[in-house]
Amino acid sequence: MKYSDEFRDKTIAQRLARAIDAEVSSQRAYRFMEFCGGHTHAISRYGLEDLLPANVRMIHGPGCPVCVLPASRIDMAIRLVDRPEVTLCVYGDLMRAPGSQGRSLLRAKALGADIRMVYSTLDAIRLAEQSPGRQTVFFAIGFETTTPPTAVMIRIAENMRLKGLSVFCNHVLTPSAMHSILEDPKIRNTGGGPIDGFIGPAHVSTIIGTQAYEPLAEQFEKPIVIAGFEPLDVMQAILMLVRQVNQDRYEVENQYSRAVTREGNRRAKNWMSQVFELREQFEWRGLGFVPNSGLKLNRAYERFDAETRFALHDMPVADNPACECYAILRGAKRPVECKLFGTVCTPQTPVGACMVSSEGACAAYWTYGRVRDEHLRQTS
Amino acid sequence: MCLSVPAKIAKILPNDMAVVSIDGISLEISIALIEEINVGDFVLVHVGYALAKIDPSEAKRTLQLLQELGSAGQECRS
Ligand code: SF4
Numbered sequence: 034m035k036y037s038d039e040f041r042d043k044t045i046a047q048r049l050a051r052a053i054d055a056e057v058s059s060q061r062a063y064r065f066m067e068f069c070g071g072h073t074h075a076i077s078r079y080g081l082e083d084l085l086p087a088n089v090r091m092i093h094g095p096g097c098p099v100c101v102l103p104a105s106r107i108d109m110a111i112r113l114v115d116r117p118e119v120t121l122c123v124y125g126d127l128m129r130a131p132g133s134q135g136r137s138l139l140r141a142k143a144l145g146a147d148i149r150m151v152y153s154t155l156d157a158i159r160l161a162e163q164s165p166g167r168q169t170v171f172f173a174i175g176f177e178t179t180t181p182p183t184a185v186m187i188r189i190a191e192n193m194r195l196k197g198l199s200v201f202c203n204h205v206l207t208p209s210a211m212h213s214i215l216e217d218p219k220i221r222n223t224g225g226g227p228i229d230g231f232i233g234p235a236h237v238s239t240i241i242g243t244q245a246y247e248p249l250a251e252q253f254e255k256p257i258v259i260a261g262f263e264p265l266d267v268m269q270a271i272l273m274l275v276r277q278v279n280q281d282r283y284e285v286e287n288q289y290s291r292a293v294t295r296e297g298n299r300r301a302k303n304w305m306s307q308v309f310e311l312r313e314q315f316e317w318r319g320l321g322f323v324p325n326s327g328l329k330l331n332r333a334y335e336r337f338d339a340e341t342r343f344a345l346h347d348m349p350v351a352d353n354p355a356c357e358c359y360a361i362l363r364g365a366k367r368p369v370e371c372k373l374f375g376t377v378c379t380p381q382t383p384v385g386a387c388m389v390s391s392e393g394a395c396a397a398y399w400t401y402g403r404v405r406d407e408h409l410r411q412t413s
Numbered sequence: 414m415c416l417s418v419p420a421k422i423a424k425i426l427p428n429d430m431a432v433v434s435i436d437g438i439s440l441e442i443s444i445a446l447i448e449e450i451n452v453g454d455f456v457l458v459h460v461g462y463a464l465a466k467i468d469p470s471e472a473k474r475t476l477q478l479l480q481e482l483g484s485a486g487q488e489c490r491s
Contacts, residue, residue, distance in 0.1 A: 153461025
């Protein structure tokens, strides 16, 4: 078994689609949000929306870390690499993420800044080790999946006494973002009705476990199905959501039981709690300031915090007014409803963050030809 | 960035590291986040770290269920 191809069988996907079709009630619409960019990517790549009945609509949520990072944080990183002593290590997807006024790390690099793309936090450690006279800063970004690796890096740096290494921390928490989506009446009711349920993240859930979503399902009476990233995983999760809606249930169910447990990864959670603490609030592109949704290094590790070390301050900036990212990330609009989509804004020249990462809703639509399908649907 | 791949543990190395093979390509990853791991286990690899072990019996169960759900879908239309 490879644990990937087996979950991509086209015939089974089509049969699952028929099962969904047979179970949906024609009397109502089903609006499900896939929180995570990984699911958005799978839905677009395998054309899953085309398999679904017309009254089942998938709303692309804000679960792409690059997309939700506000321009002000990119600006901060650019100000940081202005310092000649700094080497900035970033995950590749961040290079094109837009800062204010057309700035990006890619441009900063072209202008001579020392920015290195890394695959892993272990690469940052290696770099810091090899350049003792320099300040190596790791641009930490991501949900609960990339957070434990950052924690491990800091602990290794501590043990190795790597004084030149620090972290620019932008880690965010999934449940707080889901909470904010469910709580805001504007978000809840925009674009054709409320959200009827969520497909919950795959890999984030391997860390935090299904129990992390139980209070949300309970408080907001919404079904949440944790699902893997393969097309059959997504189709099965949609069927499970349809059933919950039909039966008036709102439970947390686990489709991805091959990797996710109720408790999650105890060891990884432990690493996180040793190193990080909650920020009072953190700004998300599309969601604004969300309380208790971001992490920073705790007191014991403050000396590794680049924001403290380099006295970096956050200066909020307004997004490009024509960019509809904020509405898309909240599920209120679709990428094709943005005037800039595919004309001014493409993956080569992203205006908003949703076009930057391959997991962003706009980029996924662009890459997998949703434009064409959408066009066909509207003209047919 | 959220994309990650299932990979098989080929060798355990010192310092919480391991070698995995993904489609025949070997890669060195960290297993610092995993409690107990053996050669032959499948893990999800993300940004150079094993995030979780894959449970083969649960995977089989899901596949079986998918087959069943799928065949129910087939009957509905025939
Ligand atoms: S197409 Fe570009 S400008 Fe429009 S919402 Fe998407 S990212 Fe923003």
